Amino acid sequence: MSANLGTHTCFMAVLPVMFWCGKPYLGRFMTNILAAGVFSSGFVKDLLCLPRPLSPPLTRITMSGSAALEYGFPSTHSTNAVSVAVFSILLLQDPELSISPQARLYLQVAAYLYACSIVMGRLYCGMHGFFDVVCGSLLGAVVALAQFYLGPIRDEWLFSGEIKNVLISGLIVLLLVRIHPEPADNCPCFDDSVAFAGVVWGLDIGGWHISRTQYVDTAANYPSAIPFNVEQLGWSKVIARIVLGVGSVFVWRAVAKPTLLTILPPIFRVVESLGLDLPRRYFKRASEYQSVPDQKDDDNVIPSARDIPQMLGNLRNRRRAVSIGPQSEADAYEALAYRQKRRRDSIKGAETSLIAESKLANDYFANLPDIPTQSRKRSLSLEEFRQQMGASLSELSPIAIGSPQPEKVNGGSETFMKAEDEKDRSELFATVQKVRVRYDVEVVTKLIVYGGIGWIAVEGAPMLFHHLWLSTYRVG
Structure with missing residues (x-):
């Protein structure tokens, strides 16, 4: 959860840059960056299995107990923060950007301060050592540079091709999920990697399809850009779009997840009986259980709607949590x-x-x-x-x-x-925090659920806004 709170914070940090640039579709780029950061850092964590700094003698300070269940190298927070900062700075270097030099300078300084505060904060909290945050920062810089220079080339290939390009993109996502290393301990990094991989695939599917419709903004110089103008819409419609869009995500998750967890286990048992399953360590196989029970805190990325009141209450009464001793x-x-x-x-x-x-x-x-x-x-x-x-x-x-x-x-x-x-x-x-029981069907479930969330973000919600008179202009 802690790593993904950091991811959400990174996304919020780049919103001012997206606003000043006047390119709201940069949210797709940022999602790709954060997904690549979470996946690549989690991949290395589970591959090398290097623990966090020993506590004691170090006193560890953290707001999330689940964060200590992950390995320490490299730092995902540092990866995400630096990738966001570097990408924002690269965007601000665009000479065609219509903002004043003073505003450009302020935003650049804010990007540097943001990245430094996150990186130094991981050291202060005792969650990482210098080697963790340095290598995580380097990884974040590589991710940002790759998205800035190679991302447009990939999108051009995706949007200019037929459906086979989308299928190839999906096969690459599945391959990356399959070759994700199995850690020595029961580490939840894999769950987060699967979730963000699913989001990327959903963005590809929705972006490719909507680019072939009349809903896109032809003046935006980007195939899947949707027209958006606050002055034309008015703040009442903007707020309605936010509420409706976020609500659509929660409704989809509330319906799709239990449905998939019900229908997939019998299918997995048949596949397992044929010897075609790909078992993964620390995940119970379908033959070992009858049904997937309802578990609390079973999603590190998006909480269920019923948990939101408790989370808001925790934020109001939040205190610094000090955890001393082994947590994983x-x-x-x-x-x-x-x-x-x-x-x-x-x-x-x-x-x-x-x-x-x-x-x-x-x-x-x-x-x-x-x-x-x-x-x-x-x-x-x-x-x-x-x-x-x-x-x-x-x-x-x-x-x-x-x-x-x-x-x-x-x-x-x-x-x-x-x-x-x-x-x-x-x-x-006896004092180690135990990772919850995980089931083999959760991998496919997470890919489909989060793929649907990505699709809603770039196609489902914009089409819904259009039919509810919440878009900038009517089509037809």
Whole structure:
């Protein structure tokens, strides 16, 4: 959820640039950028499985517990923030942009400040290290440059071709979803990647189809641009469009999702019986369940309508949440390894100290002329040495001079360490936040649901506005 809140924030941050540029269809470009950022950063996260900074010793501050379930490298927030900033700055360099140099400068400075605040905020919150945010920022810059220079070429290929180009685009999306790495731990990055991949496919389908209709703005120099003018519409109609458009998304999701989760499991069981399924780790196969139960917080991108009042209440009473300790399996393994290393170093240091004391005692007694050597070896011990040197009884060591072997104490240091490791393992994994149960049909469901959301954004809603007299002009 945290990564996608960052994505939504990035989209809101670029709205001023879109307004000043007078190109509302740039929302499609921004969606592609954010989708590429989420997908590519999630791909690398699940491929390398590098955890977030260890807590403790670091104190982690976060507003979302689910964010800690993801791996740390690279930072998705940094990727999205930098991609938005770089793309906005590139747009503002356009000499044909009809804004004053002063406004252009203010927007550029705002873009820099926005990206820096997000990147530094991830360090301050303890959610990422320097390597995470630097590489995430570089990835974001690459995504922005690719969209700015190659995005128009891709769109020209898509819109100028026949339906086969849309199908090829869809096959590429499915291929990317299929080859998405399977992580070592149950990480939710894949869910977010699937959602944004579905949105991109929906944008392609809707954009391609509406570009062949009379609803588009032929003067916008973009195939799927829809005419929009605030002065002609008036703010009452603009607000009505927003309410109706957002409502359409929630209605579609509320109807499509439960319907698909009901009809897909039997189909998946048939496919599985034929040996044609593509199972994915951490997802229950259709043969292992009868139906998909209604689960809370099962969508990290768009919440259900029933959760909105609670979310608004949480925003009103929001306080800084401080989470100390492991919050995911990756965190727990890192903390366990950290404790094991500290314990081994401590025991090794104790052994070195005992051996040094034993050597010092032997050297001391070897230099006493009035004690026979053989008698010395038989009777003197480190305990006697400490007594002669004035050590208190509480400091006495049970290890004799002739056998400085700490591993024999208290059943052996190795046995002791194993017991402590098991104790730590039980303690750490008991506090780890568990990822909800996920089902194989959710992948296809998410692709269809979010593909429909993308289609509504570029074609479904504009056509609805036209028929409800909420468009800039009537067709025909």
